[in-house]
Amino acid sequence: MMAFLSAGRMSLLLTIKIMPNQKGIIYYRVSTEDQAQSGVSLEQQKNACLEYAQKHDIEILEMFHDDGVSAKTIERAGLKELLKYCAKNSKKIDCVIVYKIDRLSRNVNDYTGILASLYKLKIKFISTTETVDETPSGKLVGTIVASVAQFDNDVRSERIASCMHERIKQGVWCFKAPFGYLNARDGQNRAIIPLDKERMPLVKMAFKKFATGLYQVKEIGQMLEDKGFRTHRGKILSLQTLHGMLRDKFYIGIMTVKGQEYQGTHELFIDEDIFWQCQKLFRNMNIGDNVSLGRVNENFPLRHFVVCPHCGRPLTACFSLGHMGVKYPYYKCYNRECDKLK
16 A cells, blocks of 8 residues: 555655654742742642643653742752753753743843753753744743743842831841841731840850950850850851851841941840940950960969950050069050050
8 A cells, every 4th residue: 555655645654653752851940939929839830841741742851840949040959950961961852841931040141041051952942831942033932031030020029128128117127137036927927036045145145255355256156156056057156157246236226237227126135335345345356355264374363354444455464674684574455555554
């Protein structure tokens, strides 16, 4: 029977018969906000991509996803794995399938960058709900859709920033709580920062110890470590972070945002006099300041224990050579700006 077919029809049959199935991979993503607003879950996206693949005779090799992650950035574990997989297996991958373009990215630059990487590997990009291909019009549609997604993100960010600024003016802290406080929600789901009963006493101790002028910041850090103080991630407090904590006006009710100060309404537990004494010590800090109590000299037993009556800094001590070659012990102030006790 085949012998009676025309040459044209024979060629068409052979072409259909030998065309191989395409091979592809699927990517799907959802953020908490996306799921709350659109109701499109990871499972729904995955099923839509699988149905598309089945309808178009595409064999799925792998599936990658990110759960609860924003598409504002490409720093996503699932996306990174996908791109890595594509680079390693580009010869056997024909396409990448997503439910919508904004599942891949909500940033135009990131979107075009990802597409350029895929096209360089000769891998097509397919959206199951949008007409995107390698034609000029298809590329334009893709860029427009990505631009709209970015515009939506920018509008949301602007709206959130405006709301947060208004809350700040009302004295409500909207960012990560400093040590001694916690991020929480009240009965109306509004952000509040109650006291952290576990860390608050240790933060208070740190301010009091430093205000005496008898301890280095490093020593206070060691005290906190010995008492089990850890960050919310379970790490030991770094010296840089401890410095920042001891200088933070938040502890006396002043919130600083982008260089602007606002009066906070949060509960305070650091005495204002102690706070400003700490700042005074920081301003006067120079070589030899905040010395260690462990360095005791039997010739000067009161060194570091007696403080200057004028500036409040601990006194140091040394020998002075007299005209007759005799050494005389005396105490002096560490503070170079203090000329009352030299």
